[in-house]
Amino acid sequence: MSEVKYSKEHEWIKLEGDVATIGITKHATEMLGDIVFTELPEKGSNVEKNGTAGVVESTKAASDVYTPVSGEVIDTNQVIVDDPSKINEDPEGSAWFFKLKMKDPSEMDTLMNKDDYDKFAKETSA
Amino acid sequence: METKKTSLYKLHQDCNAKFVEFAGYQMPIQYSDGIVEEHKFTRNHSGIFDVSHMGxxxxxxxxxxxxxxxxxxxxxxxxxxxxxxxxxxxxxxxxxxxxxxxxxxxxxxxxxxxxxxxxxxxxxxxxxxxxxxxxxxxDEKRSLIAIQGPKSVEILNNIISGVENLSFMSGNWFLFYEQKIYITRSGYTGEDGFEISIFNDQVEKFTKKLIEKGAKLIGLGARDTLRLEAGLCLYGHELDKDKTPVEANLKWAISKERVIKGNFIGSDTINKQLNDGVNKIRVGIKPEGRVIAREKTKIFNQSDLHIGEVTSGTFGPSVNGPVAMGYVENKFSQNNTKVFLEVRGKKYPANICGLPFYKKNYVKGVNK
CATH class of the missing domain: 3.30.70.1400 (Aminomethyltransferase beta-barrel domains)
Incomplete structure (x- = not known):
């Protein structure tokens, strides 16, 4: 069984067992425009909740990617480094950013569910 | 101060433009296709740019x-x-x-x-x-639009017969519904194209005709990536009060005859710089990887000496990789000089290169 949550920094987090897969939302890609550069955290590194864990750049500007939960980076998605435009094509599917072995699964509780996120995204972009 | 709107504002809105404030005007930065598609459409077909904010x-x-x-x-x-x-x-x-x-x-x-x-x-x-x-x-009664890209001559000539005979950097008056419009063969994208000076109350009708014939509105975002690939300067970035045309590597635009005679504002400095050389000079910079070096990125030489700064940097959709321009100390300005760009605290290799990054009928190597 898996659960998907969302952060105020426009990341999505899918938890399967103690492994969290993290990416950016469709709404985030629409705000960013064409993504042309991606930098991901190193495999084996530890990232802290709300810390930076990568960069995406559009033709216009660079934006940090934050991790909404803490853990050890166990995998990164080289596909989006080699072809960042994949993020615009399928942000909430094949264009995931990195996978974490979560330290504290209860961190998921502080994040938004889909309905709350959609509302949040709508309000903040208006 | 309230921001101004150009006469095409409503049309931009109807075409789903995202707006930014630029020089006191609400200008379209991109439309629904996005910067990369708009850029490529201009290079392959024909893009229309609202540049009515220009004087x-x-x-x-x-x-x-x-x-x-x-x-x-x-x-x-x-x-x-x-x-x-x-x-x-x-x-x-x-x-x-x-x-x-x-x-x-x-x-x-x-x-x-x-x-x-x-x-x-x-x-x-x-x-x-x-x-x-x-x-x-x-003149505030006139709008200015540019149409750029390989199909532009055919599209515009369909509406204004005779523009196909204009040579580069020349123009003439033409008629559009009995009103005089001034068209020059020029632009700022590295593509063949035209700039059209037309009365505000006619510009929407005119632009819609161009769209009917297959051209598309293109935002300022793609205008920036297009001009940067073409190695063209943008005021406030490559050019300002602290830089001279010689430092900006634009001495081709200065009449040799006039320099010899002098007698224009700034001629002493220009003469001196042409004879003695300059300390800093504008160059093209090609990062080796995919990392984008934006404006104000510091440039270092191989001995880790700070030798200059990036003035514009982005991803070039036609080059399919990052491109930048900037100023470096003259002695490091030779093509193929290896330099390092400091981005988010890390130094990335790059090479000084000739401009433009993109030239018509000449596809540069793809950078992966």
Whole structure:
């Protein structure tokens, strides 16, 4: 069984067992425009909740990617480094950013569910 | 101060433009296709740019005006043929650039196209330099649009017959529904194209006709990636009051004959720099990887010495990789000089390179 949550920094987090897969939302890609550069955290590194864990750049500007939960980076998605435009094509599917072995699964509780996120995204972009 | 809107504002809205404030105007940065698609569409087909925020300055006068303008611009204006254009600069006494511009000889005088952010100051400077001797009109009744890309000549000629005969950097008056419009073969994308000066109340109708014939509106975002790939300067980035045309590597735009004679504002500095060389100079910079070095990125040499700064940097959709321009110390300005760019605290390798990054019918190596 898996659960998907969302952060105020426009990341999505899918938890399967103690492994969290993290990416950016469709709404985030629409705000960013064409993504042309991606930098991901190193495999084996530890990232802290709300810390930076990568960069995406559009033709216009660079934006940090934050991790909404803490853990050890166990995998990164080289596909989006080699072809960042994949993020615009399928942000909430094949264009995931990195996978974490979560330290504290209860961190998921502080994040938004889909309905709350959609509302949040709508309000903040208006 | 309230931001201004161009006469095409409603059409931009109807085409789902995202707006940004630029030089006091609400301007479209992109439409629904996005910057990369808009960029490629311009390179492969035909893009329409609303550049109505730019200044259209008409100065009326004859021989005396030519003489007086030669004291200001480093151009041989006496020999500039009717309806022909030149790229030039408005400079201070030290040859620092107040603005870069296009000046065109028209029957009653000159038409000068100025940058939006500079136009009011330019008007003040020029009025003072010309001592209010000539009628000067910074025309707010006219819009300015550009149509750029390989299909533009065919599309525009369909609407305004005869534009196909214009040669590069020349123009003429044409009629659109009995109104005079001025069209020059020019632009700022590295593509063949035209700029059209047309009355505000006609510009929407005209633009819709271009769209009907297959052209698309393109935002300022793609305009920036297009001009950067073409190695063209943007005022406020590559050019400002602290940089001279020689430092900006634009000495081709300065008339040799005029430099020998001197006698224009900034001529002493330009003469000196042409003879003795400059300390810093504008170059192209090609990062080796995919990392994008934005404006203000510091440039280092192989001994880790800080040698310059990036003035514009982005992802070039036609080059399919990052591109940048900047200023480096002259001794590090040779093509293929290896440099390092400091991005988010890390140093990334790059090479000084010739400009432009993208040239028509000449596809540069793809950078992965």
């Amino acid at each position: 259209q300055l008409f100065i009326y006068g004859s021989e005396n005006l030519i003489e007086d303008l030669e004291k200001i611009f480093p151009l041989n204006l006496k020999d500039l043929k009717l309806n022909h254009s030149k790229y030039s600069f408005l400079m201070n006494d030290e040859a620092g650039i107040y603005d870069d511009l296009i000046i065109t000889k028209i029957e009653q005088g000159f038409l000068i196209i100025l940058n939006a952010a500079c136009k009011k100051n330019d008007f003040k400077i020029l009025s003072k330099l010309l001592d209010n001797k000539y009628k000067m009109v910074l």
